[in-house]
Amino acid sequence: MRSYSNKKRYFVWLPLWIALGIVLGIFIGSRFAAFQSTKSLFRGGSKIDAILQYVNEAYVDSVNTQELIEKALPGLIAELDPHSTYFSAKDMELVGDELEGHFSGIGVQFVLRNDTITVVTVIQGGPSQAAGILPGDRIVNVNDSLFAGKEMTNEKVMRSLRGPKGSDVKLGIKRFGKSELVNITVTRGDIPVNTVDIAYQPVPKIGLIKVNKFGNTTVKEFITAISKLKSQGTNSFIVDLRQNTGGSLAAAIQMVNEFLGKGQLIVYTEGRAYPREDALADGSGTTKTDQLVVLIDEGSASASEVFAGAIQDNDRGLIIGRRSFGKGLVQNQQVFKDGSALRLTIARYHTPSGRCVQKPYELGKSSDYNQDLMNRYLRGEFDSQDSIKQAGEPLFHTVAGRPVYGNGGIMPDIFIPRDTIGVNSYYISVANNGLIYESAFLYTDKNRQRLESFKTWEELDAYLSYQPLVQNLVSLAENKGIRNRPYLVSESRSLLMIQLKANIVRNIFGDEGFYSIILKDDIVLKKAIELMQAGKAQPGMIRSGGYKK
Known part of the structure; x- marks a missing residue:
């Protein structure tokens, strides 16, 4: 009787326990279904696809996954190296065509x-x-x-x-x-978009060509500049690449070709998916025997360093100025259907001696990399050659056996410190606040009819030399909250006057007048001219090291 009663109670409660089990299973399943489905997503395809699918299906609010991708891509690509970059279609509207000319x-x-x-x-x-x-x-x-x-x-x-x-x-x-x-x-x-700012003779027979970037029109502009200067009797060339951040590698190669003999190595590139490729001069250049000086500074990068490195390693010309930026990575641009683009590092370039000038970097530490120029400045590298750190850098040799270093930019043959005459706290304040340019514009705007009556920039320059341009700037600066410091203003007066005149002349006559005025007292350019007038930028003199005497 007792066992029968127990069995009876068991069969009475059994359906209820089964029902409760089913309900509990449904509840647990609903709570963890999303996690289970996500786990299954990772079984095939990429994790990125799985995450985006899960966000799209399960996130608390509706999400524009395409917009999410656009925001994430720049940071993702930036993790590769300091120079691989993703541009949205909007960004490409501003930057995409400039290298096209x-x-x-x-x-x-x-x-x-x-x-x-x-x-x-x-x-x-x-x-x-x-x-x-x-x-x-x-x-x-x-x-x-x-x-x-x-x-x-x-x-x-x-x-x-x-x-x-x-x-x-x-x-x-x-x-x-x-x-x-x-x-x-x-x-x-x-x-x-002009990439050659100016081509003129600062002194007879010596021509200066200033290139601001390397684009698809640069070679044509550069050869036109050479032809113009040769027609004026130029037999010595100064190529100014200061603050030129680079651009088209092909343009730099073709420009170097103007100065080298047939078969001389210009540069070679090599990457994991790209076997070594050499670029050699074809001997068609028109300036293979003329004196040559290349001006560089800490703002000269990439294609500028290809140009300077090829000239230096082949002992073809003198490199004057300060150590260059140090970018030895080659980017290839892939444009997508929506107008966005990826500039991906695909190789490293090497100068003829075998050196890669890329300065060291660590993945994920872009802030340290971007701080490099400031660190150079703080340790005095812009002012003293002794402050330049070369210890531990790979040593290479030019064709003639001269020592050159890699792993950190192009070191010039002749170091010229930055010109600090007239640079004081007052000058820095007005310059950093854009007041030199603004004051020049205001003067131009108020006196445009008078200024446009001059037939040449030289006439305008002479006229401006007697105008109260510095006083106007001081008044503007006071209105902007920068106190007049008479002693410091007097100390900076010549520098301020040159820059004010140059900017006013540019507003009326363009870059030719601007650079002719701004470079008149440039110490790097003066050194280049001095060496050329002494014949010390000839290839034979460079190979023997006689330019140092």
């Missing part, structure tokens, strides 16, 4: 003054000149919308004024002497 826009140089776009110069032959835009015009409306205010930035202006070739943009112009807005429609067109 042009971009599409309206063709003006502008400055933001009191939160308003002010036209500084109108590019000759460009769309704005054709439409009637004038220097000094204030652009206050774009496509019938107010385009001024504290939210204005240079980037916002460029995004609005640049655009597809053939597209129109309607501008509302505030013009001096006009009470009402002048409405002008400009049809955007290709705007040339």
Whole structure:
């Protein structure tokens, strides 16, 4: 009887326990299903795909996964090395075409003054000149919308004024002497990006060519500059690559080719997926026997270092200035369908002696890498050759056996410290706040009619030498909160005057007048000229080391 009763109770409660088990199983399953499904996602495909799928399916709010990817990619690519970079389609609108030698826009140089776009110069032959835009015009409306205010930035202006070739943009112009807005429609067109700033003779028979970057038009510009200078009797060339951050490796190779004999090695590249490839001179250059000096500094990088390294390693010319940046990595650009692009490091380049000038870096420590130039400055490298650290750097030799170092930039044959004459705390304050440029622009804007009456930049330069330009700057600086320091102003007066005049002349006559004035007392250029006039930049003199005497 007792055993029967127990069995009866067991069968009565059994369905209830089964039901509770099923309910509990459903609850646990619902709580952990997402985690289980995620685990299964990792069984096939990449972890990134799995994470994005899980976020898309299970995140508490709706997510734009494409936007998430765009935000994550720059940081992901930056982990590879300091120079691999991802550009969104928006970013490529601003930077994508410049190495191609042009971009599409309206063709003006502008400055933001009191939160308003002010036209500084109108590019000759460009769309704005054709439409009637004038220097000094204030652009206050774009496509019938107010385009001024504290939210204005240079980037916002460029995004609005640049655009597809053939597209129109309607501008509302505030013009001096006009009470009402002048409405002008400009049809955007290709705007040339010049990479050779200037080519002129600072002294007879010696030509200076200043190159600001290496792009697809640089070789043509460079050869044109050489031809122009040769027609003026030039037989010695100074190539100024200071603050030139690089660009097209192919352009640098073709430019070096102008100076080397057939078969001489210019550079070679090598990477994990890219076997060694040598670039050799073909002997077609037009300046193979002329004296040559290359000017570099800490801002000279990449293709600039390829150019300087090839000239140095082949004992072809003198390298003068300060140690270069130290970028020996080669990037290849892959453009995607949406207009975004990836510039990926695919190889290292090596100068003819075998050195890679890439300075050391550690993955994930980009801040340390970016701090390198500041560290050089703090330890006095810009002022003293003895402060340059070469210990432990690989030693190589030029064709003639001269020692050269890798792993940290191109070390010049002749070191020239930075020029600190006139540089004091007052000068640094007004320069860092952009007041030299602003003061020059204000003077230009107020006196444009008078300034445009001069026929040459030399005449304008002579006129400006007797104008109170420094006093104007001091007054502007005081209004901006920088106290007048008479002793320091006097100490910096010559330097300030040169820079003010140069910027005013640039506003009227362009780069030729600007660089002719700004480089007149340049100590690096003076040293180059001195050596050339003594014949010490000849290849034979360099190979023998006679240039040091």
